[in-house]
Amino acid sequence: MVVKTWGNVVTTEYVPEEISRRQFFQVLASxxxxxxxxxxxxxxxxxxxxxxxxxxxxxxxxxxxxxxxxSFSAQNFLRSNWCVAMFGTMQGMSSAAIDQIWRDGALLD
Structure with missing residues (x-):
């Protein structure tokens, strides 16, 4: 879970721990x-x-x-997997951008 603060307002954005293989690759393609x-x-x-x-x-x-x-052959992709952070870093993505991939992927069902 990520907590962000804007002024005096604190919001919580849920980041799912896991998305499916299909969700991951579909988001990358989109x-x-x-x-x-x-x-x-x-x-x-x-x-x-x-x-x-x-x-x-x-x-x-x-x-x-x-x-x-x-790791990329798994049926489900864990946000906490070290390969995810490495992939994101090598793509120039921030942790927040990777979190958004997980959130967007979870919406695809």
Whole structure:
């Protein structure tokens, strides 16, 4: 849960801990971070989008690459997974922007 303060008003914005594989890739496609075809392939075939593969390729350690691929192969994506923070950082996203992906993804059901 994120608490934000504007003046004297405090609001709480819920960030779901988990979204589905489909929700994650659909949000990325809707934001133009991957193509719609890549999103569909990620969900139906299990092929990772080129943007994600490019990020993984930058990591010199093969064991870490494998671990990341395993995380992206999960049926549900946890906001707290270390790969999420790494992916966001490598995409230039703030933690708040990643939280918004989770919120937007949760709305897709």
């Amino acid at each position: 934001r133009g971070l991957i193509t719609k075809a890549e999103a569909l392939d990620a969900v139906t075939v299990g092929t990772l989008p080129a943007a994600i593969e490019a990020i993984i390729a930058l990591i010199p350690d093969e064991d870490i690459q494998w671990s990341i691929r395993m």
